[in-house]
Amino acid sequence: MDLSVAAAHVLGDAGAFHASVGRRGRPIAVVGRDPRASGEFLEAAVVAGLASSGVDVLRLGVLPTPAVAYLTSALGADLGVMLSASHNPAPDNGVKFFTRGGYKLPDAVENEIEQRLGEKWDRPVGSSVGRVRDAYGEADRYVAHLLTTLPHRLDGLRVVVDCAHGAAHMVAPEALLRAGAVVETIGAAPDGLNINDGVGSTHLDALKEAVVERGADLGIAYDGDADRCLAVTGDGQEVDGDQIMAVLALAMHADGRLVRDTVVATVMSNLGFKIALRNAGLTMVETAVGDRYVLEAMQEGGFNFGGEQSGHVIMLDHATTGDGLLTSLHVLAEVVRSGRSLAELVSVMTKLPQVLINVRDVDKAKASAPELVAAVARAEAELGDSGRVLIRPSGTEPMIRVMVEAEAPDTAASVAGRLAEVVRTACA
Numbered sequence: 001m002d003l004s005v006a007a008a009h010v011l012g013d014a015g016a017f018h019a020s021v022g023r024r025g026r027p028i029a030v031v032g033r034d035p036r037a038s039g040e041f042l043e044a045a046v047v048a049g050l051a052s053s054g055v056d057v058l059r060l061g062v063l064p065t066p067a068v069a070y071l072t073s074a075l076g077a078d079l080g081v082m083l084s085a086s087h088n089p090a091p092d093n094g095v096k097f098f099t100r101g102g103y104k105l106p107d108a109v110e111n112e113i114e115q116r117l118g119e120k121w122d123r124p125v126g127s128s129v130g131r132v133r134d135a136y137g138e139a140d141r142y143v144a145h146l147l148t149t150l151p152h153r154l155d156g157l158r159v160v161v162d163c164a165h166g167a168a169h170m171v172a173p174e175a176l177l178r179a180g181a182v183v184e185t186i187g188a189a190p191d192g193l194n195i196n197d198g199v200g201s202t203h204l205d206a207l208k209e210a211v212v213e214r215g216a217d218l219g220i221a222y223d224g225d226a227d228r229c230l231a232v233t234g235d236g237q238e239v240d241g242d243q244i245m246a247v248l249a250l251a252m253h254a255d256g257r258l259v260r261d262t263v264v265a266t267v268m269s270n271l272g273f274k275i276a277l278r279n280a281g282l283t284m285v286e287t288a289v290g291d292r293y294v295l296e297a298m299q300e301g302g303f304n305f306g307g308e309q310s311g312h313v314i315m316l317d318h319a320t321t322g323d324g325l326l327t328s329l330h331v332l333a334e335v336v337r338s339g340r341s342l343a344e345l346v347s348v349m350t351k352l353p354q355v356l357i358n359v360r361d362v363d364k365a366k367a368s369a370p371e372l373v374a375a376v377a378r379a380e381a382e383l384g385d386s387g388r389v390l391i392r393p394s395g396t397e398p399m400i401r402v403m404v405e406a407e408a409p410d411t412a413a414s415v416a417g418r419l420a421e422v423v424r425t426a427c428a
Helices: 007-018 037-051 065-074 107-115 139-147 171-178 205-214 241-254 271-279 291-301 324-340 342-346 368-387 409-428
Strands: 028-033 056-062 079-081 093-097 133-136 158-161 181-187 218-222 229-233 262-266 283-287 305-307 314-315 354-360 389-393 400-403
Touching: 028 065, 028 305, 037 056, 037 079, 056 139, 056 158, 065 093, 065 139, 065 324, 107 389, 158 171, 158 205, 171 181, 171 324, 181 205, 181 291, 205 229, 218 283, 218 291, 218 324, 229 241, 229 324, 241 262, 241 271, 241 305, 241 314, 241 342, 241 354, 262 271, 262 291, 271 283, 283 354, 291 305, 291 314, 314 324, 314 342, 324 342, 324 389, 354 409, 368 400, 368 409, 389 409, 400 409
Parallel strands: 028 056, 028 079, 056 133, 158 181, 158 218, 262 283, 262 305
Antiparallel strands: 079 093, 218 229, 305 314, 354 400, 389 400
């Protein structure tokens, strides 16, 4: 559905019904947003929907998505609501719900809320309606929580932080400064329209240039709602989520904090990441693409660490969802603890060249066509243990993604190109 003011009001109303289930007394919801211009009025609509349905609302203001998740739990709220379109451009927006305890709502519960959109039910009147109050100061509670997770301070470390003109533009520099780092910022002047515009984790060129020009030790880039982060080494090399996870997984393993020496990651993680874990005696559990699937596998298996190549890293010992600030603080802490540069730390993993081709306007249902299955088998035999093939239908578009990894870029490109042609003919 398109997210209009009316839709946001109805979503708040439907979320209120969920918050009321199993609750004695008046439910409590916390509401946060990123700095998109549309968030200013969509927030008002969601809050109105909640309060008019008998929910007391704490309006958190501009905060990262993981901060809303944390505060849902820390403040004993029955529902958390975040208005953000993450790494998307400013005209987009969306709504994320968190249930009691700060976890994203399961698919089944989201479906229930969707089914209740616009449904008639007895709403409160008079003194039974919800009350709304501002709780902007709760940002400090989130920053304080982040700092309690650090094993030591970051004194002397010089960092350039790219806040994507997004939700982390205040709390990220504050957390890093309080941890002892010397901080310079870019992308920290949101105007409601410039979120993710040429900055942030999806546009690293500005950060790479700033890190090198300013002689910083490294750089950190968040996306618009700061639930993920990527990094840049002191010499301007990009560090993706797989490399970040490799650094943190090995550090946790060395300290005995990695549950059953297992990391949960998606099928899109680079083969080099899996090899690095195997060489360190660690195990990788693979899931479908999407942080909710990573989290589900972590909860089902009792694991405490996982994430995605995009930089969405989940540290369940400290958070209920991916948290870019938390991740970056722990990466910096490992740099300080080890006395090594980020470039040295990520050298534990060798990224295999990875080529991704999106084949559009095809029949996704034919992704298991015999011709394609046979072509994949031939490609896998050609690559052997030094590469892999992944054929993945899009969940939202008439498109099939072809991903190939190999030791040489030319090999990966050649194999991916051949398979893409097979997809076009076999899945027409």
